[in-house]
Amino acid sequence: MDFEYTADEQAFREEVREFLAENLPPKAERGKGFLATWLTRVREKGWVGFSWPKEFGGSDGGLIEQTILREEMALAKAPPLGSSFMGLAWVGPGIMQYGTQEQKEKFIPDILDSKVTWCTGYSEPNHGSDLAAIQCKAVREGDNYVVNGQKIWTTGAPWSQWIILLVRTQFDVEVKHDGITCLLVPMDAPGLEVKPIENMAGEKHFAEIFFTDVKVPVENRLGDEGEGWKVTVSALANERSSIGEVTQMFAKLDTLKDLVRESTRQGRPAREDPKVRRTIATFEAKIAAMKYNGLRYLTKQIKGEPLTSETSVNKLHRASLEIEMDDFAVELTGQAGLLLGGSDEAVDGGKWTKSSLSWPNVVIGGGTPNIQRNIISERILGQPKD
């Protein structure tokens, strides 16, 4: 075991740090055009789609370099590398793997250049965790599919230009995973209607989408007809190292410790309260476990050993930490912890209060914790499916 980096890897880290020193001014000094400039600069460096093959405009970045890049970006609290999170996370990889030459040329550059934002049309009113049971229907008519049905909880739908959509093209199937097809659809297609849903934090990040006779050209089908489940699963299997998240969570833990130092409980410094101390240390143990789990799994990947579903381990930790850390801050600060921004008594401008209502974005969005438990139990431990 060693935690040393090679000279080349160190040099790459230095390169990232130098870049950040030059191109990431403190928040207060960032002007109006900052984000656009940032996105252009990181694109020029080849850091958008860093791990993607060069032929598609990526950099063929290795596993360690990817980890270094994410870690340094998270340490610097830098904006994301590219504006289309889903485009970079699975739409792009899915198109590279299953797309036609035309699709690759049409979609990949716009994802890398942050010109197009993608959303993901998987969940339906009756089918969230049970994704393969979808009912949204597409019927082939000449050179088009005609789509009718509904999607829901589609994060980013209110501002995305494109959607990667799972539809059912065949209903008389023995196995529900068959008969599903993947389509790439512009959000301004006639007959497609977006109705944003307000979440409990007062944000409108997700939406219902209604499809009424929406015509999608056959050339916008990703993969073969009926192969949509395979396309989806292998795209979602683009598991990434969680090191960037870990760095962010350590940073959040630091601000939580600051809050503890400033707070009192029953008139005494909160930092002396055994329960407070134990809670903070438990968070630290879980985050550190995520870090070293991540490094162990990364080592396996580097050695070319297949990962089964080990990343579900860190997803479960992350889910509980997302909920518990904000909740702890709210509880710690008593009635002041209830206040949203705008009041003198609000804690840190109400940021903990607000984020204590935002955890479902992460915790439910990528597959609920109980789905992760099913994955671990069935794929790693070999228990029968329920």
Place this chain on the structure above:
Amino acid sequence: MNFGFTEEQNLLRDQVARFMQEACSMGKVRELMASDDGFDAALWRQAGELGWLGLTLPEEHGGIGLGWIDLTVVLEETGRGLSPLPIASQALSAAAILRCGNDRHKADWLPAMASGEAICTLSLYDDANWIDPGAITLTGVAADGGLQISGSKPFVADAMAANYYLLAVQGPAGLCLAAVSRDQVEVAPQQHIDPTKPMGRVTLNDVVVGDDFILPLKPDDLAYLTDVGAVAITAEMVGAAEAALNMTNEYAKDRIQFGKPIGQYQGVKHRLADIYVDIESFKSLLYYAAWTVDEAPNELARAASLAKGYASDAFAQIGIDGIGLHGAIGFTAEYDIQLYLKRSKWARPMYGDSDYHLDRVATLGGL
């Protein structure tokens, strides 16, 4: 960057696993549980010949010259099979001599420990649940040519098997370790919850321990020995917890209730998944802690506390759930899962429970 084991370490793991299956299987462990000292001289000799007792000792003193990652591999595998052999005690005694002893101590004592001829154990704290210099109450007073010690160490691991003891003592010039041999002390077995981890009371009646047998124990030495103690115990916990999970996981696949294997019910399969998550996590923290012992001593305190702080309660719950998921059969003396529950309770307070370690994590983290 490489957070994995070397080919040699994998071979070592296979070797210990094979030893446990062939020579120290559960049948053998149960035989040793029923004996007075839980000790088997033939197995011990074999462990010495295979080099496991001198793993972390320098070659000049008859050891193999490897490190704590290698020791972790051995302890994980012996812990997996609940081996009662005092390998951890031997390793911690060796760590104490390497840390606190002078050149003569090392030259005189370590070769016999590497071969297994000397069976040595270390006892630090006398208070049942306090990790602090103040928890060492056995006292020695100045005597002609040494320290005169009267009193006892109540919680001495492997006391009956050992023929040498390193005992923490409050001396006139501060804390020290007194090295005494079996013929200088009285040993009384303590009946306790885990029969695979023999423990006894060691009593000294006006024993004069010569200056040559007194090792200074500075506060940071005591902290170091506590931390490596936590690492060693956690290594055994990882192996034992994995065995408990494996046993329960297989049982859940076979046991049919309401027409289905119980592992198909989410109440069972989700608990198994959570157990897996916990073990993966304290295992990663353990490997990091073991790595710091030799490579990053400044990080050892935090790393050891993260690992033992996580593992203590998690393993205790795994022990309980292992029984619960088995149902009544898990409650029987005949079935092995109950032995893991007992081991989990034994391991919890050793070298600090989760309250101690997590509080220290908070302190080291600036609270």
